[in-house]
Amino acid sequence: MAYDTPMDVGDVRLTPFLETRYRFERRLDRDFDGAKRDDRNDSFLRVRPGFVFETKGGIKGKVTFQFLDNRTSLASGAAGSSSNMKDLAEAYVDAPVSGATMTLGRQKVIVADQRLIGALEWANSSRAWDGLRYRRGGLDVFAGRLAVNPAMNQDAKFGFLSYAQKEGQTVLSLKADSRPTPETTVWTLSHRWTQKHDKDAYQAYGALQQGSVGGKKLEAFAFGAGISRTLDAKTSVSIEGNLASGGGTAAKTRTFDQLYPTGHQFMGAMDMQGLRNTVHVGAWVDRKLSRDASARVELHRFWLYDAGDAWYSAAGGPNAGFKDATGKRGKDVGWELDLTGSLVLGKDRTLALGVAAFLPGDFTKSFATGASRTQYWAYAMVSARF
Numbered sequence: 178m179a180y181d182t183p184m185d186v187g188d189v190r191l192t193p194f195l196e197t198r199y200r201f202e203r204r205l206d207r208d209f210d211g212a213k214r215d216d217r218n219d220s221f222l223r224v225r226p227g228f229v230f231e232t233k234g235g236i237k238g239k240v241t242f243q244f245l246d247n248r249t250s251l252a253s254g255a256a257g258s259s260s261n262m263k264d265l266a267e268a269y270v271d272a273p274v275s276g277a278t279m280t281l282g283r284q285k286v287i288v289a290d291q292r293l294i295g296a297l298e299w300a301n302s303s304r305a306w307d308g309l310r311y312r313r314g315g316l317d318v319f320a321g322r323l324a325v326n327p328a329m330n331q332d333a334k335f336g337f338l339s340y341a342q343k344e345g346q347t348v349l350s351l352k353a354d355s356r357p358t359p360e361t362t363v364w365t366l367s368h369r370w371t372q373k374h375d376k377d378a379y380q381a382y383g384a385l386q387q388g389s390v391g392g393k394k395l396e397a398f399a400f401g402a403g404i405s406r407t408l409d410a411k412t413s414v415s416i417e418g419n420l421a422s423g424g425g426t427a428a429k430t431r432t433f434d435q436l437y438p439t440g441h442q443f444m445g446a447m448d449m450q451g452l453r454n455t456v457h458v459g460a461w462v463d464r465k466l467s468r469d470a471s472a473r474v475e476l477h478r479f480w481l482y483d484a485g486d487a488w489y490s491a492a493g494g495p496n497a498g499f500k501d502a503t504g505k506r507g508k509d510v511g512w513e514l515d516l517t518g519s520l521v522l523g524k525d526r527t528l529a530l531g532v533a534a535f536l537p538g539d540f541t542k543s544f545a546t547g548a549s550r551t552q553y554w555a556y557a558m559v560s561a562r563f
Contacts, residue, residue, distance in 0.1 A: 188233045196225040200301075200558035208498065209537045212547025216252035221245075221301040225266060238282075241267040243325070245301050264325055267305055277313035283324050284310065286437075288317070288339060289346050289369045292382065292452070295439030302327045304437060306335065315341040328492070332356040335437065345370035352388075352436060363388040363395060363434045376407045390430050397422045397433040399452055411465040416458075419444070423454025424483030432486055440491035445477045445513040447533045447554045448491035455489070456480040456508075461515075472518035479510035481540065488540070498544060509538030525562035531555065 183192045202219040227241035243266035250257040269282030283305050288294035297304040308321015320336035323329070337350035345368055352363040367384035381402040388395040403417030421433040435452040444450040444457055461475040481488060484504035487495035517531035535552040542549040 189230050190232075191228050191230050193228040194226070195563040196223075196227075196561070197563075198223045198558065198560040200556055202554065202556040205553040206550045207552055208544075209535075209541055209549055209552055210545040210547055211550045212545070214253040217257075218250045220248040222247075223301050227267070235273050236270060238270040239267050241265075243302070247301055262302070264302075266303065266325055277311060280310040280312075283307050284321075286310070286319055286321070288337070288348060289382075290380075291439040292369075292443060293348075293365070293367060293384065293436045293438050294337070294350070295437065297327070297437075297439050299439065299441040300327045308336075315346075317341070330354065330356060350436065352434065359389070359392045361388070361390050361434075363390065363436070365434070365436060378405045379403075384433075386434060390432075390434065393425065393428060393430045395430055395434070397431050399433045399435075401457075413463045414460070415463075416460045417443075418459075419452065419455065419457040420482065421452045421455050422482055423486035425486075431483070432489075435493050440493075444479075444491065445475065445533070445535075446515045446517055446531050447513055447535055447552070449496065449513065449535055449552075450477070450479050450510070451489045451491045451493050453489035453493065454482045454486040455510075456482055466518075469521040470518065472516070475513070475515040475517075477513040477515075479513070479538075481508040481510060484508045484540075499541065501540075501543075506543040507538075507540050509540050511538035511541050512536040522559075527560050529556075529558040529560075 183190050200221045205216045207217070208215050222245065224244045225241050227239065229237070229239045231237045243264045245262040247262070248257065248259045265283060267283050267285065269280055269284040272279050285296040285303065285305050286294060287296050302325060305325040306321035307324040308319060310319040317339040321334070323331060323333040323335070332355045334353045335350065337348050339346060339348040347368045350365045352361065354361040364387045365384055367382060369382040370380065372379045383400040384398060386395055386397040399419070399421035401417060401419035403415060405413055405415040407413045421435070422431045423433070425431045433453050438452065440451050441448055444459065450457065457477065457479055459475060459477040461473055463471065463473050465471050484507055485502050487500035488510055490496050513533060513535045515531065515533040517529070519527055519529045522528055532555045533553070537549055537551065
């Protein structure tokens with residue numbers, strides 16, 4: 178039996194597949210401090226066998242198993258880490274119901290551009306939920322429990338009600354997490370607007386949050402806007418700005434909860450910045466080099482929204498050690514410059530490469546005990562589907 182070749186079993190058509198991906202990353206001076214050795218190598222292997230199926234009655238589904246090998250080695254001489262994880266990554270059924278689609282089971286959930294709700298495919302594990310989803314026209318409703326994630330927490334529950342129309346997409350979501358205590362409850366009302374005109378594409382979004390985090394009342398917000406222009410058949414340029422609140426008082430937190438995004442694609446390939454306590458401006462150029470090759474150059478500038486709050490990474494947690502509760506170290510986080518590209522090697526086979534540098538600002542430099550240094554990062558990734 179060949180992979181990716183349909184096979185009929187009674188009224189069911191099965192199509193097996195096998196997806197593989199390997200990525201190697203090298204990072205130098207993550208702490209920006211020349212006096213401390215924290216260079217590291219990361220190796221990520223992912224193998225996903227599975228199958229999709231469809232019945233003559235219109236019921237569809239997918240089952241995917243996931244086998245991971247994650248390895249880290251440290252230049253400091255300290256012990257690295259290795260983990261070999263396996264999981265049921267997806268197992269769901271799509272069924273037509275009175276003009277709508279019901280999806281039941283373990284599934285990836287993507288909303289809009291994945292800025293707040295995404296599948297996190299850049300990570301080796303990605304993200305999936307055990308839940309129920311209902312879609313009809315512009316209406317999209319979901320409720321579920323976190324089932325697969327790089328940082329696993331089966332106490333995390335999430336749901337949303339979304340409606341899309343020509344004026345944009347509005348989403349009301351609820352995040353409820355009983356671990357750690359006290360329970361986290363985050364209500365988020367967001368709206369995303371997009372518009373195309375001739376060679377230009379515009380987008381803007383805004384989000385307001387209420388709830389409770391760590392026993393404190395939550396009041397937070399985020400918003401952003403951007404524009405892309407097509408220069409010719411091979412080149413486009415884009416610019417985007419984002420702001421997410423941070424800080425707070427003894428009884429209130431204003432640090433925006435970025436929910437469950439795929440943040441890698443918005444604020445730099447190095448994943449040093451998330452949509453929390455930030456002011457960000459980014460610009461990039463996409464260029465089609467040939468039929469099979471493309472490249473992107475990005476430049477990003479970052480500041481803290483609140484100088485007394487932490488600097489948060491794309492994963493949502495604080496970058497270790499980078500917080501000054503007094504706020505005296507300022508808000509200037511730094512610059513990031515990226516060059517990434519991809520090359521199609523054949524049918525369903527791709528090579529991706531990237532290099533990047535993060536130039537620390539005054540806030541970031543102030544934490545170095547030795548000479549402050551630029552952080553460098555590079556990766557190579559091959560993927561295939563059989």
